[in-house]
Amino acid sequence: MKRFYLTFILFILANTVAFAHELTITDMFGRVVQTPTETKRVSVIGPGALRLLVYAGAQDLLVSRELFEEKIDKSIRPYTYALPDNYMELPVVSDGGPGKMPNIEKLMLAKPDVIFATGFTATQMDMITEKTHIPVVGVSYGVIGHADLKEVKNSIRLVGYITHKQARAQNIANNMAMMRKDLLARTQGEMPKLVYMASIAYKGARGFNSTERNHPSCSLLNLNNIADDKSSSNMRSTHIILQMETILKKQPEYIFYDITGFNILKNDYPKTYKLLSLLNAVKEGNVYSVMPYNWYNSNIENIFLTAYFMGKVLYPDKFSDVDIAHKADDIYNIFLDIHPYKKMVEKKNIYRRVIFEKSGFRFK
Template identity: 35%
Template sequence: MYKKIGTLIIASLMILTIAICGCTESTGGTTVTNEEITTITVVDAAGRTVEVPQNPEKIIALSCALREVVYLQSQDKVVGIEFREAAKKTDGTFPSGLELPYLAAYPELMNLTVVNAGNTVNVEEIAKLQPDVIFVGTSGAGSAEDIQAKTGIPVVIVYVATVGTEAQNEKYYETLELMGKVLGKEDRAEELISIFEEYETDLANRVADISNEEKPTVYVAGRPYMGVHGLDGTDPHWPAFELLNANNVASEVSDVSEGISVNKEQVLEWDPEYIFVSESSMNLINEDLNDPAYRGLSAVQNGNVYGVLPYCWYSFNKETGIANAYFVGKTIYPEQFSDINVEEKADEIYEKFLGKPVYSIMESQFPGYTELTNN
């Protein structure tokens, strides 16, 4: 599934030299005088050709793109954040602060200047921070040209949305290579793709000999999209299930990994043997688990409702998706995953992606990997 692809950066590998003449500018204590800036040209996820400084020193990542900046070990270049990335100030129905693994790893990022409010980008604040380049996730692609025009700073659109299907994975790998090119982190981008592939291979090998008839039916609930959801919120191609080739009862609803809502009658008809719950939606999930109809589900009756860390929580925590797969695997296929300690495995995965083990911090924000039926 996670198939490595060649770079789509087309990076026109034109190296241009622009002379900055006759001007001295002070930027936060840094003085630039008559300096030559080398640039590269890249094609972004929206097909736009963008000229960016080679090895930028200051960056901003909008529309949930900061996570990938951290994956690419460039968090030290970040000069501004989005309001959801500041310290937690919400009632738990929206993501923020330490609930996001990349901020749990680098909490100092939460103290940086906030450059947006909701869907509104503060271009004046961005201009003050003078980043060399701005990354914008595809969800905010519509504002990219406006931001670039108003700030004069190159904006690169990147795909940082969900993975799951082969096509989605390929788009994501292209973005890792694109961002790696812009940040001067090509080797790290290739390493990340290899890490994805290694975990994919390990998980696939563990379940390779399990026939379809032996696979229990599974369902993910509480999958956020446009807010939190109860048992109605699911994902037809939830990455943890895809990595295990699991028997997802919702798989025929859509061809891609995405948040969808299904009615109660459909969930009851599917009657999955195991339910895995995104712990970002626990309030609604607890309400649903007290519903007499839902309490009749086989998974509830048999004590097979489990909590997992949020994969979709201010966009998509890809490393958490992999960690979730090991927990799901150990739960439904204990023999094949008998050697796995899920907490230790999660920390191993977090370290490979984020550079630090943060499972204990995530467990302080959510219940963690646990059985929920009797909680």
């Protein structure tokens, strides 16, 4: 009996020591996950997981990368400017892309303490943990292709907590709340203007008809996107393709064109110009290029920056104190701790008026 009690006490002590070296968290999918108290090595998989790690300021913990990250345009994803110098030298553990399972063997060889994942089901994440014996923490932007800012804030906080970057993560969450309050206050009492958010990327670049219901930049300004009263065939997604007849019937006062769609516009221009020229916003010169909203999930910093730009266009008196270049530096500093805006506008025609002519379109 004494031997039993001694064995039992040793078992309790051993497990107490084990639990002392683990954090028990609930991830964004409601999964209870145990992670090391000292996370020093991190892998990220899925659309936008790397971006969330950069927001939290923990990118120096990376021990692997996704192949997909090097295949898509870096100049319009601000977080890529904040990646560590050795990023491209890290071993590839996944092709990347929505729902694409990583290479289990390569993931194990990278030896991360924790894997942060987006775009996977709870079952898939459990399967990865079962095969690798590495905790997988699910983080999220919200429903497919649509940024839920509350979900994003909680995901950043979770990444910050696990990587011991709580102060930075909370600072981002606080600033998101303050910017939202500022934007809503500036437009309070204004009659909502009818706008169209054109060419919204969704699993890649899309054409003029691609848009999104409840676009977050519109929500921050109390604006109505002409797609807001339209239903989608996939009710889990807010992405929608509008018929040109619908856009012409609605006649938005202003059009904000996502920069990711301009190559498609260029290729389709001979076929689409005649219809585009029937839009009042095109006739009156009220079409503007804006930063990418979705590009391997949502660029959260761009959501806020685009809202300030739209505010300046639509309500110049209410936003007269806002200089977009300075505001970009402020916002990118909050999210990324760097200032890539100047480099980005040198490469892309961002936040410019778009002039449509029979011979082609140009930026002013």
